[in-house]
Every structure is written in C-alpha cells, then in structure tokens.
Amino acid sequence: MPVSEGHRMRDKQKTKDQLINELAKLRQQISKSEKSETRHNQAEQALRESEQNYRQLTDSISDVFFEMDKDLRYTYWNKASEKLTGISAKDAIGKSLSELFPDTLNTRKAERVYLDVLRTQQPQTFINEYIFGGKDFFFDISAYPSKRGLSVFVKDITDRKQAEEELREKEEFNFALFQHNPIQTMVVDRGGRVLKVNMAKRKSGDRLPKIGDVMYKDYAAKHEIDMHAELMECIRSSKTKRFSELKYGDKFLTILIAPFPQGAIITSLDITKRKRAEEALHASEGRYRSLFDNMLEGFAYCKIIVDKNNKPIDFEYTKVNDAFEALTGLKKEYIIGKRATEAIPSVKKAHPVLFKIYGKVALTGKPANFDIYFEPLKIWLSISVYCPKRGYFVAIFDNITERKLAEEEIRASLKEKEVLLQEVHHRVKNNMQLISSLFSLQSRRIKDKQAFEILKSSQNRIRSMGLIHEKLYKTKDFARVDFNEYVRSLTNHLFSSYGINKEAIKLNTNIKDVFLDINTAIPCGLIINELVSNSMKYGFLDGKKGEIKIAVLPLNKNKVELIVSDNGVGLPEEVEFRNTESLGLHLVTILVDGQLHGDIKLERDGGTSFHIRFKVKK
Template sequence: MNKQLRILILEDDNADAELMEHELKKANFTFTSNRVETREAFLENLENFAPDLILADYTLPSFDGCSALRIAKEKCPDVPFIFVSGTIGEDFAIESLKSGATDYILKDRLSRLAPAVHRSLREVEEKIEYRKAEKEKERLLKAIDNSNDGIIIADEKDRYIYMNEAYAKIYGYAEEELIGETWRKLVPPESIAATELELDRTIHNKNVGRLSGEFPGIKKDGTNIPIEVRGTALWDENGNYDGHICIVRDITARKQAEEKLLLFRKLIDQSNDAIFVNDPETGRILDANDKACTNLGYNREEILDMRVMDFEINIPDQFSWKEHVEEVRNRGHLILEGSHRRKDGTIFPIEVNVSFIVLGENNYMVAEVRDITERKQTEEALQISEKKYSTLVEKGNDGIVIIQDGLLKFINSKMAEIAGYTITEAVGKPFSNFIFSDCRGLVIDNYKMRMSGEKVQNKYEIKIISKDGRNIPVEVNASLIDYEGKPAEMAIIRDINERKQAEEQIIHSLREKEVLLREIHHRVKNNMQIVSSLLGLQAESIKEKKYLEMFKDSRNRIMSMYMIHEKLYRSRDLEKIEFNEYITDLASGLLQSHGVEAGTVKLNLNVGDTSLGIDFAIPCGLIINELITNSLKYAFPDGRIGEISVSLHPFNKNMFELVVSDNGVGFPSDVDFRKTESLGLRLVTILAENQLHGQIDLERAGGTRFRIKFKGGK
C-alpha cells in the first residue's frame, strides 16, 4: 500500500496484536498502530489518532467490541471496523455485520486479515468516490435547473424526456405540457421542413452529430421568436441514434440589441450632423460618420488619418487642442460654434456639441458637429420626429408616466384612463399617493435607488389605487431618463388585471380537476373492493378445489388492481405509485391468501424508491401477483421451505427490469410457458408483451426466474 495507514487495535493481549501487525506487514501494508484496552483510551485515540482502520477483539476485561463498534459508527462511520476474535458465533457475526461491522476474522485464521483489510479500505474509497459523484451530480442537476438557458434531453424519436424550467418558459409552456412532444411543436409550421433537413444534415448524421445555429421558434401564444441552439447527438452501443441534448437560448433581446446597434450605426451614418470620436491626447480622429466625410469632402480612410487641428479653424495647433480638452474635461461637455475647412479649401460655419467620455481606462472626446446653414431643416425634422414620438406615447396601449423630484411630471392618456383620473388631477401630485399601501415602500425605494444611480430591478408588479378606490394590479417597467435637463424616472405601466384573473381561473380549474381525479380513483377502488367481496362470498359456496382456486386467483388479481387505486387515492402524486410499499403489501396479502405458514416461504423484496405511472403499475402488479401465486402453488410441494424474490429497478434511459424468482423445484424443462394452459402464465405473457411492450424471458437454473424488461413511460 502506498498510503501510511493509522490502525487502532482494541486488544488486551499484546501478542495477538503483534500477530495482526505481522500479518499486515507480510501483505506489504505500511502503517502505524496504537493498541488500547479501555473505553477511555479508545475514545481518546478516535479523537486524536484519527485511525484509518479499527481492529477489535470481541471481549475484553473492561470493555467490549460491540460497544466500541457503536461508538465508532457514531464518531467515524466511514472507518472500517473489523472484529478479530478467538471465538465468535455465527449469530453474533451476522448481527455485528448488520450493526455496521465491516468484517470478522477468527484469530486462528489470521491469513484472512490482509485480504479483509484490502477489501475494507477499497470499499471505503469507493463509498467516498460515490458520495463525491453524487454530490457532483446534484451540483450539475442544480446548475441545469437554475440555468437561464433552456436545456432538454430528447429520445431517439426526438421526443422530450427531460427539460429544465427555463426551456419551457422560453416558449411560454409549463414543463409537463412539453414532455413527450417534439421540437415540431415549437417551430413555425412553415419552417418545419427546412428544420428537418438541417437536423438530418447535422445532429441525425453520425458523421456530424452536432448542431449549432439560429432557428425560428414559436411560443404557446403564437409569437415567433429567434432561438439559438447548440445540440449534441446521443448514440447507443450499436451506433444508432438514441436522442440528443440541446441548450437553447431565446435571443430575442440579443437580436433586438443587434438591430438597435445596426440601427444606431445607420442613424449615425445617416445623421444630418457630423459625428467625430477623437483621442483627447493627440486629437487624432478615431471614428467618424458618413456625414463627417461628406461635409469635409474626405473619404473615411483619409479622415481616420487626420487630427482635429487639420480642419478646425479655431483649434490650429496642439496647444489650443489641449486647452480645449481641459475645458471639456472640467465641464463635462460644451456647446460652441466654430468653422471647418473642407478638402477643397472652402470654410463653413458649424455648431459643436462636444463631450468628454470615460469608458473603463480609456478616454474619448465625442463631437457632434452641425452645419448651421442646415439648422432650419434640422429643426423641422426634429419637430416631425417629436410629433411622431408624441403620437406613439399618446396612442399606445400602455400607460406612461414621468416622475421627477417625487412628483408626477407627465402622464399619458392611457395612464389617466387606467387610474380614472384626468391628466390635470394627477400631474404635480406625489406619485406615492397613487400606490397601494402594501407596495408603496418597494416603489419608493426603487425610485430613490434609481435616482442615485444604483442598479435596481426595472420590471416588477404592484397595485395602484384608482380614483374610485379600487386596487388595480399593474406591471411596471421603469428606467432612468433625462427630462427637461434633469434626471427623471420614466415608467411604462400595463394593466394586468385581466391576466391576474385568468391566472386565478386556471389555478381554480386545476384544483377542481385534482379533486375529480381523486374521486374517480376512490370510486374505482371501492367498486373493485365490492367485486372482490362478491367473489369471496361466491367462493364460500364452492366445494370443488379447482374452481375454488380459480375464484381465489381472480380475487387476488382484482385486489392487486384495487391496491393500485388505493395507493393513488391516498398519494399526493396522482401520476405515480411508490412500488416498494405496494409490492410489500401485495406479496404479504398473497402469502396470507394462500395460507402459507410462517417460516416456510421467505419473501425477498428489492425495489428501492422505484415509482411507476398507473398504466405501468397495474400490469406490473398483475404480473407479480401471477408469478408469486405460481411459485406458492408449485415451487414448494409438501411443505418445502424456500424463498421468493421480487426486484424492480430502472436501467439505461427510462428502462425497467422486473425479476420474479424462486428457489423451488423449478419450471418443467419440457413446458413452454408461452403455450401452457395455465391462465396465469398466459396472462403474464400478454401483460408483459402487449401491455408493457416488453421482453419476457424464463431462466430455469436453480429454481425459476422470470425476467421482464420494459420501457417505463415518460
């Protein structure tokens, strides 16, 4: 072993301890060890020696191994604990292992010690690695669930089998509405064919297996949105397409930002004013718009090789430029008049609005230069632009308010309509007068933080008070603006009263449906209970054993389905059955029904936390009922003692394996279970292949083992 181990030996015989150490050294273990005999010394070494391994005798004069085991499991549960004793009964050995001991070794068989230590240390390492893996898995799942990007996993038919909340929200759906659907539900109909071709070329193509690009999407409300998709194909062990994983992002905001950036550049280039970006140190032109080139008669390359002093008459040299920069830096910005010289030598008057801008560690001078001869045309264009803006504000479907110094400076007609005030009644009043008391503190705090330049949430929901005293829910989207030369808050306010009412209606409807579904399960289980009772009453009048068995089998089948509906009725989750408790109750009921004496047939159930939907739970329950019944009838003749085992576990993606076995006399080798006259086995085959759409196999070695593999739904 490469690691130096710390071994704590609980042993009153020093010679025995030395024999243990000798065996470990023979096996090339490197270690330091402490031998203790008392409880106090054992506790002190657990705390200060921090052992990697504990070897303990069962019986000591003043202490015992069982007490030491309990202490060790409490204080250092991951440290292997091996009993090394002269005599140890089989019952005690089993009990010690159940209590948490890693192994037990007899002192006259110390050759087993080194392998046992090897195995124990390896198991500890595996346990620690497993915990790390589980923690990493939880971290990854949490990251996926909390991701702002949509993430999905699809099966081989491109049906969604997993998605995070963000993915469903992108398209305006709830997650459960999309599970089982394909991407076709989220693509505009006219784009489906083109999207299929692209998928076949990329993610469905084994030679490519990846997808990256922008695609059209469609939300639940019919809105088209641009989507950025990055996907990777999944392949099974045979190289067949087995689904894909995709990360999806709604790039509406980015597209809008890109469009705004392009629009901004176009606006700059198409501006009637020349715009320059200059280096404050040298006066060199860093950027200029088309109007600047046109006004001066230079192309862009020529202008970018010039300085301000090359064409500004009032700034003829570097000294004048530095004075100009210092003045602009101190005042923030300046508006002044000057003159520019064109390439052909002609001079024209200008008005310059210049600002000093700091972006990170870089400083810039930005100058907007206007040819004063065009002023009237520019003013006319500005008036037209302002009129368009005013029309948009007044004719829009949303309310708009401007708040300055805590007062309403402006409200549009829609806002007045929402609140029930006239514009004259509202303007000039404190905006807080119109906010519902429960929301007033939030709105005032947001306003103060925004005015002080702090980062604050722009979009939120509040209630406002109408003139007639009603509380109206609204959605607010606020931002900081400059209004009449001073900072102000502009808020776009949308009346969401109808939306809130619709949400409440949906919640009420869902609750009604849940109550109805529980009532259905309740009535179904009650009806099955009645049928079962009727069969029981009818069976009391039947004397022939053959027909009595048939009635008993039918009653057990009904009870297996009854128990499903009973579990669903009492469960919070109406979609799935916790199978561990269900199989335990079902199997116990069958033992009681068949009058199995205690201690003759042992049930081994290994189901874990497996859950199944009702469409899979009922056929599985019937199959388990039939196979356990078959074992109870035929596997243990003449009171033979034996075991029946049932296991149900998931494997791979959404697959389950159900195994029902016994160690009885075995299934006759000359009988085909698919063609037997037994109604129970015919029913098992039909349920496995036709209901579960699974595969059923029989193994005859060492008893009887039926193995059924099936896909477990969504």
C-alpha cells in the first residue's frame, strides 16, 4: 500500500474520531439542553404556581396591598384594596396614583415617598390620611422596592389614631384640670418625692417644694401629726385618706391624699378663713342664743301652712323663747310643734286677720308692724313680723296692755283738757268782745274826734287779739293758728271798721301754709292791725285808689318775713318811724323788738313798705 494512501487512511480515521467525539459532545449538549428545557418548564410552572399562591395570599390578607411599576401605575390591587376604596382591580390596574386619587396634598406626599423608594431602593414607612365614603382614614403605609417597581402594604390605623387623639385630649384635659384647679395640688411618686405642683400652689405665696423633695419631710414637715407616715401608708394600701381639719402653723388645712399606681395626688385647701368665720359664727350664735333667751320681747319662729290654693290657713310654732312663755303663759313644751289652732283653739275665730298678715309676710317677704288686742289671752300686743325665708315668719311681740291703758287715760285726760282750753279761749274771746262792745258804746258819747279815733284804734286792737282766741277755740289744733285765714278775717273787720270800699282800695295777700303759735300770732296780728289801719287812714287821701299788700314769706326752716305795704302817699322823709309820736308805729317797734325778737326795715319807694323778719317755732 503506497504511503500516500496510508496517510489518507489515517486522516480519515482521525476525522471520524473527531466526528464521533463531536457527535458525542453534541449528544451531550442536546441532552443538557433537553434537561435545561425541562428545568425551565418546571421553573416556569413553579413560578406560575408561586405567583398564584402569592396572589391568593395577598387577596386573603385583611390589609390593603398593591403593586406599582416604575411609572407608579398600579399592576396589582388586592381584595382588601377593593373593599376599602370601592374601586375594583379591573378599574385600578393600569392607572397612575394621581389618576386613581385626585391631586391632593396627601396624594403628592405618597408620590414623593414612592419615588424616593424607587430612587434609593430602600423601603420606607409613613402615615397618610385619605377620605373614603366621606370618612377620614389614617393609614400606616410601608413601601418596598421590587424588580418591577414597588410592593406597598397599607394598614388601617384609624381606630388607633382616634384612640391616640382621645388619649391626647384626655391628657390635655387632665393637665389643664391639674394646672388650673383652684385647690393646691401636688403629685408625688411612690417614694413620696414631688413630681409636679399646679398653678394654685405656685400662686399661693407659700414656699414651693423643689422637684424631688420628699413630701412632709423635706417640705411641709411641721404638721401636728406624722403626715409623711400617713402618705406612705396611703400609697402602700392604695386607700384614699382625708384630713378635714389639720393645724399647720397659724393655718388650718383640709388635705386629701389619693393614691394611684405610680404614686399619689395630694390636694391641700386652706380653710383658715372658713375656720375663723365658723369661730365667729359660733360666738355670734352664742350671743344670739343669749339674746334670744334673755330678750324681754316674746319671740316666735313659725312655719305658715297653706291650702291647695296657696291660701294661709294656719301656722306652726317651731321655736319660742322664755319671754314668750312669760308674756303669754303658754309653755314651750306644749306649744312647739303644734299648730296655732291646736295650741289656742279660739284664735282663728277671734283674729282671722292674724293669719292673713302672717301669711302675707311669709309668702311675700314684706314685714309688718301692728298692735292688736289679743282676745284669747285678754292682753294688748305690739307685734313686729318679718320673713327669714319663704314660708316662714318671725313674730316679735311685747305685752303693751299697761301702756294701752295708760294711753287711754292720757287720751281721756287730754280730751278733758282740750275741752277746758277750748272753753278758756271761748271765754277770753267773749271777754274781749265785751270790752270791744263797751268801747263801741263809749265812743258814741264822745264828741272829740281825736278821742274817738283813740277808742276806735283800741277797739280794733282788742278785736285783733280776740280773733286769735276765736280761731283757736273753733279749731282742733290749740297750738297753732292758720295765719292766712286769720289775716283775711282781721282785714275784713278793718275794711268794715273804717268803711273802706274794697273796689277803691284792694287787698292782696300772699300767705300760704303758714301756721303760727299763739305767742307769735298775737303780736303779728297787732302789727298787721296797726300798719293796715295806718294805710287806710293816711295812705289814700281824697278818695285816691290804691292797693294794700300783706305777705308772709318763709326765708328758711325757722325764719319768715312779714311784709305790709301800700302804694299810697307814703311816710314823709322827715318822719323816723322809731321816734315818732304815733302810738301805732311805736307799738309796732315794741312788738317786733320785745315779743318777736326780730328786725324791722322801712322802704319808701312807691309808697310805704315795712319788712319784718323773725323766727318761728316749727
């Protein structure tokens, strides 16, 4: 066999071996490929099963869960998401966050967090608020990065947030209650160390404890009892303790220790003012009791009894004093707790008005005072009634039988004296009338004109005094004269006596509500008699017409001014009325100075005007 052919045989063999080897490798590769494909199919099946299990799991949980791609579009939406939002998975998947939920602050907040998770590939948890169906919801949202975007778990914490808000409000309320409680309050721990003090304590002006001070040792240790031991016992036993009245220095305190698991709350109320007031009240009650028991007037505290129409029908004695017994003869043990109609059976028939008065006072609160002859006991009573509270009355009374009998005697005696005084005035008036008549008879025999005028003036003077007594015996008031009425009567007599025509000389009087005693009225009457007589005789000559004025004007409470004037010819300038020979003017000055103790002034403008000022008795 030639060499070349041998070489060809070797090369052919080599190619075949390589082919076999390559074929074997190919078969191995095919086998591997078949195995890999099998594994891939198995993996895909496992993945599908895992995905199905995952979906079933996320649909079965009660919390909201959804997935989003990197564009923040929803790729998965579990059953809980549908239930909460009312949006089906079909409507949600493929939508973006802002498409599914309108653009709000909360939506933008969630969007920022989701984008940050995608950027950092780090999970984040945050709380957000949404409104579904008109109701606010709070969610605890946890966002996790995934290969396809985001996996988001949402837990509804609305109830927890509401509970936290309620707890916060309660804590704020309790804190405000603690701080603004008007009673001084402190909180201590289980070791009695001070944790808090409220505003009332801070504003009390007392020295404040330091935080950490042991209560009733480092602070407020000087109590009359071992308050620290009481505090620790209270904390240990979990039983509240109250100390109604503790002496602390010059103060009185009411202290309450209320334990709680972490310690105790101590409230301290300063009752010093109340204690002092109680002591004063106790002393006052003692004085009242002494006064009540020793007062001379009878005292009865009663309850009014009314019918269905609120009409007083009776009253019940609830308290009486010793003087009540002495004045009425009715014993306390017999009368207290009984109705008036039981204690004194005849009282309602004898005095029905009593029940009306007592009822009115008890129901209206208006006090009353009256005297009454109490027929059942045959005595006179002076009764003062007032109402201490609605439905009750207090009657304070005194036996005034002796006073009433004395008043009756005085009235009888006064009546007798009034009759006698009236008779005296009547007789004086008659005597003066008799004297005036004698003067009148005598004047008829006198031919001398001057003597006649003297008798006539004297007659008018007597008449002016007689008029006073006439007015007094005709009135019931023997002490004072109605001066206006008196002046009218006097001037009427003078006009008649001098034959003056009232149309020619007019009289104008200004005397209102002036009443003078007899010692003032008589000299005033004589003065008016003299001055008016002078005006009539000398002021209007040759039938001249004119006017006479008489006025009594009050200047103050006890001083008046008498003015007698005319518009006649007037007194000549050279005539000085105090030094004139005229008996009438001389008599006027004597009466002003000696009896009225006043002052007199003459004005000559437009006639004659006398101004007399004097004091009067009220």
